[in-house]
Amino acid sequence: MKRIARLLSIFASFSLLTVATAASAAEPPLKFGVGLFQPDREKNDATYRPLADYLSKKLNRPVELRTVDSWEGLAKSLANGETDLALMGPWGYVLANHQAGVQVISTILYDGKPEYFxxxxxxxxxxxxxxxxxxxxxxxxxxxxxxxxxxxxxxxxxxxxxxxxxxxxxxxxxxxxxxxxxxxxxxxxxxxxxxxxxxxxxxxxxxxxxxxxxxxxxAPLPNDAFAVSAALAGDKALIGKLQAALSETGEALKSNPKLLPPHYTGFVSRDNAFYKPIRDAGMATGKLQAK
Missing domain, CATH: 3.40.190.10 (Periplasmic binding protein-like II)
Incomplete structure (x- = not known):
């Protein structure tokens, strides 16, 4: 009887693992958009594919990289659902946030700093x-x-x-x-x-x-935002996993120096308030309209 019980326990564990694996595999790929940081698309893809692969491994879910030619285009693609995640310039993020509820979850660090000029x-x-x-x-x-x-x-x-x-x-x-x-x-x-x-x-x-x-x-400006679509922003479990994975990139760079472009040293968790200077400039120039 003990042997049968043990076999039943092993079978149950295997079944649960199979169900979990199948559920993970059934999840649709996350579409990860990046701006054209590099001089051409091919180089841009090569530069940011390691980050997409890293996130895929951390999330146990496919992450598809797509380079978008302009910051404006990237903001629109995130807003309209063509991309789920994006590494985007601050103004592009503020536009997407204002227009479609896109949410920043982390800010990239450059030489250890979250700001630039x-x-x-x-x-x-x-x-x-x-x-x-x-x-x-x-x-x-x-x-x-x-x-x-x-x-x-x-x-x-x-x-x-x-x-x-x-x-x-x-x-x-x-x-x-x-x-x-x-x-x-x-x-x-x-x-x-x-x-x-x-x-x-x-x-x-x-x-x-x-x-x-x-x-x-x-004056100092907030660095590029790692943002998620409004549809994903409510998935607290996924956001937690993403933030954890991004916060660990600094340590991961020690064994995988090509994970991020030169001088990028990781990510730090930030929220919408960090991008207030950009939002204020948008309102002042009339490029953003008060809701």
Missing amino acids: AITVTSPKSGINTLADLKGKTFAFGDKGSTSGYLIPLHHFMILGIDPEKYFSKVIHTSHQAIETQVTQGVLDAGADYNRNRNAMIEQGLIKAEDSKIIWTS
Whole structure:
């Protein structure tokens, strides 16, 4: 009888494990969207696929990576359900939160810090030393979903009483990498960027430090948000697992240094309040409307 009871116990445990495994396998993949941080999609995918694989393993659930070309597009994809999770710029997050209840759960750390800076760059040969020297010059913003490339410099120009369309001889919108490249080449007089991108491009040999000059730096801004769709935000168990997995990336980097791009050192749990400076700038510029 004892032997039969033991066999029944083993069979019951095996059945429960089989049911649990089947249930896990039946869960649909989580679609993980990232912005185009790198110069091209192929490199971007290669850079962020290790994080998608890591999360898949931690959550015991498939996580599919998808690169979205613009910050604005990423915000929309998270809002409309095309993606479930996203690593996105602060302004893109605030837009998605405001429009569709998307929720931040963690903020990425860069050299151990959860903040960065918007900058305005020019060439040392341009003769431009301050924002006042930009009148009548050509200027580049990032796409309209960019924090440092659009929202924050636009807000600062408004504070100074500058209307970009009237103040500059020409205004374009392009990628951060293109802004830095075209400014150093003298194709553009100046443009909006962020310190992390400029530093990375110098390190990678894409531009030379001596060909780039910073003429304005913002107050500290919250780093990129790891956010979830409104549909997932109510799943407290999943959110807890996600936050735990993200908080452990710092330790995981020791054995898997390619888990995050260079200088990214992990994540720290943050909520919507951390992004208030971005929300305030959005309201001040009229890009966000009070509900």
